[in-house]
Amino acid sequence: MTGQRFDVWTTGAAYERYMGRWSRLVAEEFTAWLDCPDGLRWVDVGCGTGVLSAVVTARCAPRSVVGVDRSEGFVASARATAPVSTYFTVADAMSLPVRDEACDVAVSGLALNFLPAPGAAVAEMARVVGPGGLIAAYVWDYADGMELIRRFWDAAITVDAAASARDEARRFPVCRPERLRAVWAEAGLVDVSATSVEVATVFTDFADLWDPFLAGQGPAPTYVSALPPAHRDRVRDALGAAVPGGPDGSIALTARAWAVSGRTAGSGG
Template identity: 70%
Template sequence: MTERRFDVWAVGGAYERYMGRWSRLVADEFVAWLGCGGGLRWVDVGCGTGALTAAVAARCRPELVVGVDRSAGFVAAARTAVAEGPAWFAVADGSALPVRDSMCDVAVSGLVLNFLAAPGAAVAEAARVVRPGGTVAAYVWDYAEGMGFLRRFWDAAASLDPSAAGLDEGRRFAVCDPERLRSLWAEAGLVDVAVAPLEVATVFAGFPDLWEPFLAGQGPAPGYVAALAPAARDRLRAALCEAVPTRPDGSIALTARAWAVRGRVPE
């Protein structure tokens, strides 16, 4: 199987139920960690359905926040989600931002770097549009160890289909650990680099609440599920149901960890 074949991010509603609800939680943690003041100009690289843009608009009183994503469907969803406030959106690639040099005070990116062909080039491009002394920051899921529901999904999938191990984000994506993030920021010429973990609770009302988003085809794991024959899909459903910790009321409480990084453009 071609790995990138399953990396589909296009339908805002499907993404929201699969990952967006957790993205909003970690976006709030990230913005609080940054601690930026009001009246600044921001760019959100790979804004998706607007979770991080909305957190910036709500918490940081920005002069302007520009959300950029290469998916027209996600940009449309973001425009709807962040209808109020000083936000502007564009369909564009993170390696070619429609922003002038040094125009912004802060460039951020949420959960995107591992899905870019050249993450280092995207960090350098973000640094280009930030003024000297400004901040470039991002966060990524800790796919290898910190994403409870995805870890259990891929372990269950690989137990039934050894080829699934090659699609596991924890194996595929290198940019999901502190040292790699530090290196990317240093390679882009950023200084005063700091990395920190961000952890949020992922509580599912019941197994259907966990399983059904995997049927929508948005992202590597749902893309894999969509490609399975019905009988294989049923076996995976049963294996995953057996693997997750279910509480007496039927709910499933797990956690998701992201790694956040920030650095400053030299003055």
């Protein structure tokens, strides 16, 4: 994933515990929704630790998968478990190291909002697929449906009003279906559609929920890692008071992502 100045993306294992485990659940639903035939050539843009690429490889019998990400640490994590049919490389999503029309499908999981120009990135994805090729992505519903992130920022803002500047709902407007459809249409794609994907995010206890915020991978953990200890404790306590605990100490939340797809003009597919 390509980060902005408020974000750190370097350590794959820490990101997996924070967000990768939930992204994997969404990736399963996302690939099922795409319903692609076997034997296609895929590119995974902003591939992170390889979550989406792994699901594509397992479910879609691809001819090949290329994963691209700017984070060397994330790419190293992706390579560590990649099958031989998957190739990961460190590169910029805004300038893919892939020739024109070399792929059949271009996908992106949870990366679009972290790119400097989402529309240009989608146009670049369209460049590398052939006529009628598929371009699809999913992003968290930062404004409402991704409860872990929403509850975190609401708690942080009660302690520190300045935290609102870091809130992903404010920073990343391309997190709702109407805006996603508009970005796809603006890139010249046709047959554009969007759908919601909701998964359960169940934490064994509050430590299971809170500890990943201490590892500094992603917007909210980057914010937490920069706080003085006393301030960090106040954010932790505010979040603990805001999440629902079960009789066994578990915390059951839900996470909604929005998925979008479209095709390049032409007779392929």
